[in-house]
Amino acid sequence: MDIGLFGGTFNPIHNGHIGIARHTQKELNLNKIILFPSAAPPHKTSCNLAPARDRLEMIQDSIKGLDGFEASDIELKRKGPSFTIDTIRQFQNLCPDRFFLMMGSDAFFDISTWKNKDQLFKVVPIVVMTRTATKNEAASPPSLSSFIDENISKGYTRIDKRFVHDQMQDIIICNVPRIDISSTMVRDRIKKGLSVKALVPEAACNIMMQRKFYQ
Numbered sequence: 001m002d003i004g005l006f007g008g009t010f011n012p013i014h015n016g017h018i019g020i021a022r023h024t025q026k027e028l029n030l031n032k033i034i035l036f037p038s039a040a041p042p043h044k045t046s047c048n049l050a051p052a053r054d055r056l057e058m059i060q061d062s063i064k065g066l067d068g069f070e071a072s073d074i075e076l077k078r079k080g081p082s083f084t085i086d087t088i089r090q091f092q093n094l095c096p097d098r099f100f101l102m103m104g105s106d107a108f109f110d111i112s113t114w115k116n117k118d119q120l121f122k123v124v125p126i127v128v129m130t131r132t133a134t135k136n137e138a139a140s141p142p143s144l145s146s147f148i149d150e151n152i153s154k155g156y157t158r159i160d161k162r163f164v165h166d167q168m169q170d171i172i173i174c175n176v177p178r179i180d181i182s183s184t185m186v187r188d189r190i191k192k193g194l195s196v197k198a199l200v201p202e203a204a205c206n207i208m209m210q211r212k213f214y215q
Contacts, residue, residue, distance in 0.1 A: 001031045001032065001097040001098070002028070002029065002030050002031050002032075002097070002098050002100065003030065003031060003032045003033070003034060003091075003097050003098065003099050003100070004021070004024060004025060004028070004030045004032070004033045004034070004099075004100050004102045004127065005034050005036065005087075005088070005091060005099055005100065005101050005102060005124075006021055006033055006034065006035045006036070006102040006103075007035070007036045007037070007038060007075070007082075007084060007087065007101075007103075008037065008038065008107075009037065009038050009041050009049065009055070009183070010035070010037045010055050010058070010059055010183070011048075011049055011050055011055060011183050011187070012050065012055065012058050012183060012186060012187075012200060012204055012208060012213070012214075013035075013055070013058050013059050013062050013183075013200070013201070013204055014181045014182070014183060014186055014199050014200045014201075014204075015179065015181055015198075015199055015200065015201065016179040016180075016181035016182070016199075017035075018062065018063070018066070018201065019176075019177060019179045020104075020129050020131075020176040020177065020179065021033050021035070021069070021102070022066070023174075023176045023177055024102060024127060024129055024174050024176060025068060025069075027174050027175075028100070028127065028172070028174060030068070030100065031068060032068045032069070032070065033068060033069050033070075033102075034070055034071070034072050034091075035059050035063065035069070035070075035071050035072070036071065036072040036073070036074050036075055036087065037052055037055040037056050037059060037071075037075065037076070038052075038075055038082040039052040039075045039076045039078070039082050040052075040080065040081050040082050041081070041082055048187060048214060050208075050211075050213045050214070052075075052076050053076065054207065054211065054213070056071060056073055056076060057207060058201075058203070058204035058207050058208070059071040059204075061201070061203035061204060061207065062201035062203050062204045064203070074087055074090060074091065075087055078090075083114075083115040083116070084101070084114060084115075084120065085114070085115055085116040085119055085120050085123070088101060088120065088123055088124050089123065092123070092124075099124055099125075100124065100125050100126070100127050100172070101120075101124045101125070101126045101127065102127045102129060103126065103127070103128060103129065104128075104129050104130075104131075105128055105129065105130045105131070105144075108126070108128045108147075109147060111151075111152075112151045112152075117152075118152075121152060121153070121165075121168045121169055121171075122167075122168055122169065123169065124169055125169045125170045125171070125172060126169065126170075126171050126172065127172045127174050128144070128171060128172065128173055128174065129174050129176045130144075130173060130174070130175055130176065131175075131176055131177070131178045131179075144173070145158060145163075148163055148171065152168075152171075153165060153168060155167065155168070156168070156171065161173040161174070181199050185199065186199050186200055186214070187214040190208065190213070190214040190215060191214060191215060196208075
């Protein structure tokens with residue numbers, strides 16, 4: 001079984017997250033997408049971070065009815081910062097399925113700051129979800145090849161939408177629809193008393209309003 005792992009703070013989950021995940025599932029023919037919120041994200045310290053269990057609940061309620069989607073509390077059960085390399089190894093120890101780590105291009109370009117970055121590229125293929133602006137644009141940002149060469153390994157070779165290496169896992173480019181929604185936008189609108197019903201799944205919106213998150 002091929003499984004996409006999609007982690008993040010999801011503070012909160014929004015329609016952009018779900019839209020690009022569904023698109024990636026279809027494009028790469030993934031059997032399942034597992035979304036997992038970070039309990040203690042090491043790169044994001046924010047006093048406006050909703051409790052991890054509530055962020056998980058918003059994900060669970062938002063993906064009900066979506067075929068092949070599930071949520072995991074894997075990072076909530078571990079103590080300390082939520083390092084991705086630890087999560088990947090834990091998933092791989094749990095079952096023999098083939099996993100793919102999904103991330104947006106912004107996160108990918110920040111990956112050189114991650115714990116055990118070099119090990120990460122040895123243990124799991126990485127799917128970089130790049131947003132498409134126009135039909136005439138390249139399948140990936142012009143700087144992606146040079147970033148990989150300078151920050152990850154000079155041994156990667158581009159073949160169509162994949163960067164392949166003889167000793168490391170593939171880096172896969174997946175163009176996703178441009179959905180101009182961010183969690184920051186959602187939180188800012190809530191703080192200003194504006195509606196977010198068009199930006200966030202109804203189930204998550206109800207939880208945020210009931211528990212007065214981000215106000």
